[in-house]
Amino acid sequence: MKDIISKVGIIYFFMVLSAILVIGRIVHLQFFAKLPVSSEEISFRIEEIEAVRGSILASDGRSLASSVPYYQVRMDCKFPEDTVFNNNIDSLSYYLSNFFGDKSPSGYKSELVAARKKGNRYKAVGNRLVDYAELTEIRNFPMFRLKGNKGGFISEQKSKRNNPYGRLAYRTIGFTNTNGVSVGIEGSFDYYLKGIPGKQTVQRLLGGEWMPVNVEEAVLPQDGFDVRTTLDIDIQEAAENALRNQLSLSDVFEGATAIVMEVETGAIRAITNMKKMANGEFDESFNYAIGQATEPGSTFKLATLVALIEDGFVTLDTPVDAGNGKWQYSTKVFTDVTKGGYGLIDVRKAFEKSSNVAFAKLAVEYYSNNEKKYVDRLHNMKIGEKFGLDIMGEGRSIIHSPGDVSWSKLTLPMMAMGYASLLTPLHTLAFYNAIANRGKMMKPFFVERLEKHGVAEKEFKPQEMSGSICSESTIKAVHEALRGVVEHGTAKSINDPRYKISGKTGTAQIAFDGRYIDSQGYRKHQASFAGFFPSDNPKYTAVVVLYTNKTRANFYGGSWAAPVFKQIADRIYANNPQWSAPVQGKGKVTLTTPHIMSGRAKETSKLMASLPSADKYGKASGEWISFSKDSLERVVAEEYHIDRDSVPGVLNMGLRDALYILENQGYKVKFTGKGRVVAQTPAPGAWAEKNSIINIQLSDNYETK
Template identity: 65%
Template sequence: MNTFIKRVYIVYVLLIILTIRIMWRIIFLQYFADIKISDTDISFRQEEIEATRGSVLAMDGRPLSASVPYFQIRMDCVVPIDTLFNNNIDALSRELSLFYKDKGAAEYKRELVTARKEGKRYKTVGSRLVDYSEMLQIRKFPIFKEGVNRGGIITEQRNRRNNPYGRLAYRTIGFLNNEGVGVGIEKSYDYYLKGIPGRQTVQRMLGGEWVPVIGEEIILPNDGMDVQTTLSIEIQEAAENALREQLSKSDVFEGATVIVMEVKTGAIRAIANMKKGEGGTFDESYNYAVAHATEPGSTFKLATLVALLEDGFVTLDTRVDAGNGKWAYSTTNFTDVRAGGYGNISVLEAFEKSSNVAFAKLAVEHYANNEKSYVNRIMNMKINERFNLDLPGEARAAIYMPGDPMWSRLSLPMMSIGYFSLLTPLHTLTFYNAIANNGKMMKPYFVENLQKNGVIVKEFGPQEVSGSVCSKKTIEQVHRALRGVVEHGTAKPLDNPNYKISGKTGTAQIAFDGRYKDAYGNKKHQASFAGFFPSDNPEYSAIVVLYTNKTSGNFYGGAWAAPVFKLVADKIYSTSPHWTEPIKAEEREEYPEVLAGAGSSVRAVLPRLKTSFRSVAQGEWLRRDSTGKALVSYEAVPNDSVPDVTNMGLKDALYLLENRGFRVQFKGKGRVTLQNPAPGAYLPLNGVIDLQLSEFYVVK
């Protein structure tokens, strides 16, 4: 008994020692051991499946930026049976060589045969990715046409970002690279666009390639949402084309912008930005509209006029002495463009002619003893509002206050004519849009909604910034003044008999290196025009700003920016039929043409139509005969021959052709006017037929 107990104790002690060693080993490996596992030691791993990035859409749903699928072609060289591989490898190699044009057929054959001998199941084929139509073409090649399980073809999808309209609105649409660096909507809405990637288990093969493990659970990706913008493709094109045309007329310009806003909502319908590159060409590489705050120049006189009218200091008929066009105040001479000046003029005329002298005098006369009241009035108009836009890079506006270290005796008159303040073109436009909108300021916005599979998930939309920037009485007066600029003032070339434009020209010198001109007297200019149309019931507001390099010449808003505004407005007018009186068409009875289609459908609707057919056949498919007086049956053709579907609607043509085992590709809309192969031609099963659709019909 004692011996038995002793043995039990020995076993017990040994188990304890073993347990302690195991525990120590676990602790050591987890906390102290420096074990390096190379990739070659791993046979399985989890791999992400890329989610398809959502599209950026125009206001009508057309894609401005979308992920286009491309495909990497690979081959599981072990899958094809020997007879299939050996009998078709030469033909496959020739097709690949002709398609990729990167190496000869013999080299393709040698690579594929070697890969098969080495048991490679993930052999890359071809030197580039292919698009969807090319992928379909490759899947028809010998061996590959047998599919994945018999032919060994593997198609891996890779998505690439594509802009169908090229560089249109490129800075606003933006981009996002693999490091997360980006701009525009692609950057600011990345959270919604990118989607959620899936996961799958992959296995390392003999050649080192990683291949999905069949039978393992796959977590499918959740594709990204689509972002529908407020942008109109047609208005955007008009803005960019007009801007490029004007910029091509002089070498002095370094950049420009055009913004078009919908008056009632604040929706941005176009935003064009052009910056000159090293080669002298202009491109959408910098967002002047949102990110570039400068002294606005004479477009700011509208705010000064509103302040003077709101405070009751003037009416449009109040007289002001603009003198000989020169006025010395403090350390600066205020000058007007017109030699000899404008003399004694009304406030309305001063605004129409954009007199610096008149507006600087009015500001000093009425606000010199209470400068803060002028600035407060400007601030109450929300002209320097921060919008928290959909786009990154929004610059801050700056309206300086008395008491600021930069404020001086000269600040008040300078601010009244558009200096000593900083505004982006979008800030200026938003203020003008508020004037057009009877005083109601709307927040500018670029995105209408987020969509998933065509269903709206989240809507954005109009947001009011302020109740009213001024009284109704002042609105009526400044509307008259802005219309006067076009009828009688600095923007007279914009006046036209078709529709009315209201607005204000602006010209400013741009400070650089802390001064307004260099040692040689060269200056940088900013020429602008801001306004709205039609004047009587404004639908759109817009601003055009052009920036020059250093030059000895003068560049005025009326001469350079206003013509761009008119080109854009004309385009919108020409495509807006509700602005013009409709042409009344002659009333007459019309009946639909009956040309060809399914017999049962044609016979069902004919009794409801007034037609002149003398006879209607009982066939399954009918067409109109050469006389136009009878509907006859189609001639029967063998199943491997192409039937005649000309003059049929697409629905009937697809039914007839696909039921015969043919595949159909079509372009256009309306009836079938052209088919290839021609009627009666031989076509094997799964053969492709191209159809051209048109609103016309083929006379037979």
């Protein structure tokens, strides 16, 4: 009996223990353990589809930065049948080796055979991305060329940011990178440029790669907006070339900038920044134009002149004693460049010759008892006021006021001649532009509109920062003074009989290590010129600033910055023949029927209007005009329609217009020669894949339009 009870007890014990273990397991699984995910969850996931980033465009629509499609070549190594794979693998490997150059044919064969054994259906091929033309070539390699994708060929589209004009305006165009660094327009307008990503399901394959599946169910991305800037490529190229030419004349320069602004609107038509790199070359790596605030030097004397005239203290004819070129005030001796000084002169000549002594004396004489009046006048002129630019990196300008810790008895005369304040080149430009614009200060801006497929979605209009910064009579007087600087003063080397320039030179020493000159006599200089043209009816304002490294030599604005300004102005003048005075000449002129290139109506109409008997060439409406000759050799104008379903015809056009039309239709262009287009391949009206190459031949007998 006891044995039976003992056995029952043992059984009961194990039953209770088992129950406890089961309950414990249930509790553990319910509250503590992480259940393994399903095989479906392991094999599939949702990934983003990158949207096509919008382009950054010049004011005429030419691309400054765009996302160009590139392709990763892949292969479904499992899909081809054995006979197809075995019969073609040697020749395919040879072609791939010859194309990419990274492996031998046997290396490619071993890699693809191994991938086939593993069942790899998404094998990356090659050592780089390829463009569309290269992709087309690879698509015709052995095995890959088989129809119905029987050769396992796969291409995965990606995009790379491309700057068609290289480093032109690069710092202003800017960039974004994966480290979160973003500058320029790329950074400031990233929200609009990047678009909205889509979503797609991808499946994990053997080897750990992920391949898109159920493509028809993917949520497509929304491409980004194109950003049309205010930049004019022709003026931009002129500014960069002029600046580079000048910088090449001396090894002492460490940086420079040039900016061109449209007077009426404040639109920035060119902005170039050059910084000397470690290899001695200059590159667009720092935006001096908007980010470097320094003591402006003598270009600031214009602000002092405006204040003196506006407050009724002087006229251009008011006498001022510049003495022997040296003037002791408090603890400082103010000096002029010209030895012996200018003696008794009028305000006009003091400005033309940029006399430090005269302007320091004038400031002390009229404002020393009320220094705040002078500073208030500067603030009323909006000098140094924050713009709130549409791109990042705006530097902080400083105009000191009486009562500031840094203010002393010397601050007033120092400010009057261009020291003891900090301005960026863009602030100087905006002030000079206000003078050119009859007193109306315009906010500088870099972006005209956001658009998609050429249609404006959001526009940015010119903004007036103030009413007139001074009276019309003061504007008239300082216009006269600025013109005098170029006619008779420190910038007379750039005076031109063809068109009038007005402006002011600037020369300043740059403080470094808390001083202007070191123990060995080395200084840093800043040479500048700010002005506008044509003087009588200003269209453009520009500023040029060059920065030196430490040197014992002198660098003056009239000698170094003004010539850069002149080169830029000459280029703009050449593109605006209406600024020219009529040329008087003698002799006979033989009239022949002119050759006129087809192109933009706005430009060709100007050309036609300048020709004798312009009315006999006929008229045509529309954005584009083409020209041909009739049986009597007469030029006939017709509206030109761009074919958007096939390759547009660009025969008889200048290179600029041909590039604009073809690139905007999604083609790449290669050209040879110069002048007008005389041949193109594929022919007009033919069908060609977008991103394919259009070859055009230019005639060497005509200058490029």
